Amino acid sequence: MRAPTLDLTLLRTLVAISDTGSVTAAAKRLAYTQSTVSMQLQRLEAQLSLILHEREGRRIRFTSEGERLLNHARRLLALNDEAWSDMQARQVTGDLTLGIPEDYASLLPSVFAYFNQLYPAVGLKVICGTSAHLVEQVKAKELDLALVTRQRNSPGGDVIRREPLLWAVGMHQQPLLSDPLPLALYSPGADVFREVAEQALQSAGRSWRVAYTSQSMAGLAPIVTAGLAIVVVTRSMLTPALRPLDESSGLPALPMIELALHRAPHRPSEPARRLGELIREQLAVPD
Amino acid sequence: MRAPTLDLTLLRTLVAISDTGSVTAAAKRLAYTQSTVSMQLQRLEAQLSLILHEREGRRIRFTSEGERLLNHARRLLALNDEAWSDMQARQVTGDLTLGIPEDYASLLPSVFAYFNQLYPAVGLKVICGTSAHLVEQVKAKELDLALVTRQRNSPGGDVIRREPLLWAVGMHQQPLLSDPLPLALYSPGADVFREVAEQALQSAGRSWRVAYTSQSMAGLAPIVTAGLAIVVVTRSMLTPALRPLDESSGLPALPMIELALHRAPHRPSEPARRLGELIREQLAVPD
């Protein structure tokens, strides 16, 4: 039993007719003429020597063969689309620099791996820095994209995800609720976490002291796990060495933080567009 | 990212080139001209704006994009072929009568179910009877097909499978090796099992008596499980109530039996062809 090949174009038309329920609407969707779609349907039936549809009044009804072919068609087209976009993706070339906050570096590797698989011809460079600095670099076109943290509803960039901020201490430490509260913070002005924490404490009337500062979480970690200070993190930054504190700790609630994607001011390059899309897809609200 | 549709014909050509390793050979396989295949390959590359192949000397080498597309192509074509043959199968209509030995009835239901799924428009009738009778009916065109048992290398029909014959007794019975041996047999002349058994005993110089006869195994079963007689079966006819005897029982070895498919003398109808093929596929040497 030889198997000639189906015409995917006709199958796409068939699916469009089924989806829209009418030849005319399908024609509109596919940017064909009504007569074209009508003839395509007939052509498909002729090629298979099968009656795929019948009409009751004006409404179209698919025969059981038609329905069956529709199933095949959808699977076939899904595979086709996947193949096509995979092949197109391989043509996307260029270089691309993305900036991320150091503390989110742990969140992204899987995205980078996936991106590299989809777009092997793109040279992706990743630069870590504080959010404020990254935003500057994007404006200066030193970066194509930057993923930054920011306070809720502050302007600039597209929001990718919102996350709650948490107070955290070392896993085996009791909360140090001394007054003033010993904080481990990022360098002054460098990061929103610091601003947020100080605002929250201030409006709660708590006093604090900066027990330690660093450019990144990595630098703060030893201090915190040693129990010398408490720190502000997002849920995705929690490690086994950190224990989050809930409201029973008596500390003021912290607002949500936003993760936003900034794009360089000119029209984004194709690789930048793709990576932006991928980041949005992969990081969107996994809560 | 819109996804235009690939041309499966071109993909088939691509696969053929890959399989045969040359444009000319692919053309031969596909019943195209060499120039056609050459242009098809170029067309495919043009449509995707990709270089799929390069030449080193005369030999063709696919680029990594080409190899990647080949993977997609094979999957796509497999799905296409499946869809096509499924749709074609639905057009096979007609009626069809198959004869089988009663004792093989238990072996076939799954085949019938599968057949009915593949060819829902075919009315399949199954008739049970002894092999000798079924052969007569096929010759008389009362049956389209008949599956029969026969002695090894006897003429007529196509061999579907060979099976060893076994002596069997009731599961909890000791072999009754009295002399003469009490046999449970099919009706005289009705089945090859009987002939085979008698030949084997005769040439071994054993005497026997027919303790019970019936038209089918179903009729013999009670006698055998009660331990009143021994019986000849194929491996596929063994039930939990039956225990096969090996050569240590002292009984003469039995020859292989053949399961053969007879077709009515005229050109087989399409449904008959399909069922024949299916039976061959499904029953072929599962040992």
Place this chain on the structure above:
DNA sequence: TCGTTTTGATCAAGAATGGTGATATATGCG
């Protein structure tokens, strides 16, 4: 009920596509 509108089928015609044979080019082999 009778126009009006919308939808689908059909047709002829023009455009575009795809296949072919002939031919030129290149490669491998003796």
Place this chain on the structure above:
DNA sequence: CGCATATATCACCATTCTTGATCAAAACGA
């Protein structure tokens, strides 16, 4: 250095596909 084989390219032809126009049939509205 040819000869044999494989591939690329080209012009031509046939077929296929799309389209606009037209017609028939339903649905719609008053």
